[in-house]
Amino acid sequence: MKNKFKLFLSSIAALMILFSSVKADSIRIGTEGAYPPWNAKDESGKLIGFEVELANWLCIYMKADCTLVEQDWDGMIPGLIMRKYDAIMAGMSITDERMKTINFSQGYADEVASLAVMKGSSLEGMDTPKAINLSTGGGAAKKALKTLTAALAGKTIGVQTATIHQNFLESGDVGSVKIRTYKTQDEVNLDLAAGRIDAALAAAVAFTDYAEKSGKPVVLVGPTFSGGAFGNGVGVGIRKDDAALLKKFNAAINQARKNGKISELAIKWFGFDASM
Amino acid sequence: MDLDFAIEHLPRLLKAAKLTIELTLLSLFFGIFVGVFFAILRTGNSKVLYYISYYYSYIFRGTPLLVQIFIIYFGLAQLEWIRESFLWVFLKEPYSCAILAFTLNTGAYSSEIFRSAFETINKGIIEAAEGLGLSKLNTFFKIKLPIAIRQSLPAYGNEMILMLKGTSLASTVTLLDLTGVAKHIISTTFRPVEVFIVAGSIYLLMTFVIHNVIKLLEKKYNYT
Numbered sequence: 001m002k003n004k005f006k007l008f009l010s011s012i013a014a015l016m017i018l019f020s021s022v023k024a025d026s027i028r029i030g031t032e033g034a035y036p037p038w039n040a041k042d043e044s045g046k047l048i049g050f051e052v053e054l055a056n057w058l059c060i061y062m063k064a065d066c067t068l069v070e071q072d073w074d075g076m077i078p079g080l081i082m083r084k085y086d087a088i089m090a091g092m093s094i095t096d097e098r099m100k101t102i103n104f105s106q107g108y109a110d111e112v113a114s115l116a117v118m119k120g121s122s123l124e125g126m127d128t129p130k131a132i133n134l135s136t137g138g139g140a141a142k143k144a145l146k147t148l149t150a151a152l153a154g155k156t157i158g159v160q161t162a163t164i165h166q167n168f169l170e171s172g173d174v175g176s177v178k179i180r181t182y183k184t185q186d187e188v189n190l191d192l193a194a195g196r197i198d199a200a201l202a203a204a205v206a207f208t209d210y211a212e213k214s215g216k217p218v219v220l221v222g223p224t225f226s227g228g229a230f231g232n233g234v235g236v237g238i239r240k241d242d243a244a245l246l247k248k249f250n251a252a253i254n255q256a257r258k259n260g261k262i263s264e265l266a267i268k269w270f271g272f273d274a275s276m
Numbered sequence: 277m278d279l280d281f282a283i284e285h286l287p288r289l290l291k292a293a294k295l296t297i298e299l300t301l302l303s304l305f306f307g308i309f310v311g312v313f314f315a316i317l318r319t320g321n322s323k324v325l326y327y328i329s330y331y332y333s334y335i336f337r338g339t340p341l342l343v344q345i346f347i348i349y350f351g352l353a354q355l356e357w358i359r360e361s362f363l364w365v366f367l368k369e370p371y372s373c374a375i376l377a378f379t380l381n382t383g384a385y386s387s388e389i390f391r392s393a394f395e396t397i398n399k400g401i402i403e404a405a406e407g408l409g410l411s412k413l414n415t416f417f418k419i420k421l422p423i424a425i426r427q428s429l430p431a432y433g434n435e436m437i438l439m440l441k442g443t444s445l446a447s448t449v450t451l452l453d454l455t456g457v458a459k460h461i462i463s464t465t466f467r468p469v470e471v472f473i474v475a476g477s478i479y480l481l482m483t484f485v486i487h488n489v490i491k492l493l494e495k496k497y498n499y500t
Contacts, residue, residue: 074459196353
């Protein structure tokens with residue numbers, strides 16, 4: 001009996017060693033697979049998108065053996081901390097709030113946010129500049145926010161949970177709007193199209209992509225947002241204690257920018273050059 | 277486990293628990309009527325009504341609650357004629373969609389519980405009631421229903437607990453119930469362990485209450 005127990009223990013130990021023998025150059029990258037065109041899934045369930053292709057390129061450059069791990073958005077950062085994967089590439093903007101918990105590589109792409117409504121909405125034709133930067137915009141940005149506050153009073157706005165877009169709405173910069181949070185951007189789009197929410201806030205490309213694929217009359221309104229609560233571009237999220245990996249990613253992103261790979265992929269997936 | 281952190285977020289979670297309790301009680305309240313109604317159809321003489329009840333319970337017990345709530349919330353909203361009908365006033369709101377889904381779900385399970393309770397009533401008792409000259413209505417309300425309620429108490433208590441936990445799916449249709457707020461806190465603090473332990477404890481406390489209420493009722497209505 002005792003021998004059997006020992007055998008049992010040692011086989012468990014052997015299995016544990018077998019599974020934990022992670023090669024030094026293997027990297028697991030977490031992504032959502034539900035935020036087109038950044039990262040999404042095709043009909044067969046394969047991950048596709050700007051970040052999926054960029055990740056592949058970076059991994060080849062880093063000579064790393066990469067696996068993409070799917071993770072729901074609301075558990076993205078906890079999943080990184082709990083070592084389900086070693087890096088996040090999920091359209092995640094670099095913000096001060098997130099920097100308290102994790103590190104970011106340098107930004108690889110710029111994400112501008114925008115409000116979207118259904119065609120015919122009373123919010124169309126707001127008198128605001130084309131784009132505002134909350135960090136550097138100064139008076140013009142303040143004036144635009146005032147216009148928005150007046151226009152959005154009493155409106156219900158949908159956002160994906162745990163995003164910069166939710167943070168922005170909760171910051172009170174556009175007054176006290178009614179916020180509805182969704183697990184995925186798909187669900188935000190569905191409820192926008194169904195008329196349950198008056199407007200939605202997300203990456204501008206998320207709406208243009210949806211409008212194009214669904215044929216629904218979703219239009220962007222108001223200015224595009226950047227800076228402030230919207231962070232400073234999208235980067236690779238990495239655990240604070242993982243300085244070596246951070247360095248590797250930074251070098252690889254540098255290279256990808258220099259040789260035009262990021263621009264090329266951005267034009268392919270976004271229709272314009274969002275590299276930074 | 278950081279106790280201070282957990283205590284700091286406790287008030288917000290308790291406030292969210294109010295919505296959870298509300299959803300549970302309302303769904304169970306409507307669900308009882310739906311359940312009794314379909315249980316009567318099942319035990320009656322009409323074949324058509326029998327099958328209507330049979331398939332209702334079959335469909336709602338045979339599909340996940342998450343799928344039901346998604347079909348009602350996201351699915352129905354895709355149909356233009358629903359959005360243009362008077363139903364939209366009701367179906368537009370996540371709150372009423374959640375109540376509807378939970379009611380139909382618990383109604384299906386309750387109908388099975390009540391049906392089996394009706395079926396176990398001793399024939400002799402019914403015959404005795406008839407012998408005493410009680411009308412059909414009186415037999416039902418004064419004899420059958422009280423016995424059926426007593427018979428179904430243990431199973432129904434179980435269903436209440438399942439419904440309580442089922443309401444956590446309300447968070448998938450944007451409602452900020454206990455689970456919804458727990459997830460919200462986690463998404464800004466990135467600390468799932470503390471938050472889920474506190475949220476779980478609140479659920480446990482609510483289950484404890486239901487469990488004991490049922491136990492008390494069982495004692496009170498112990499006819500044997």
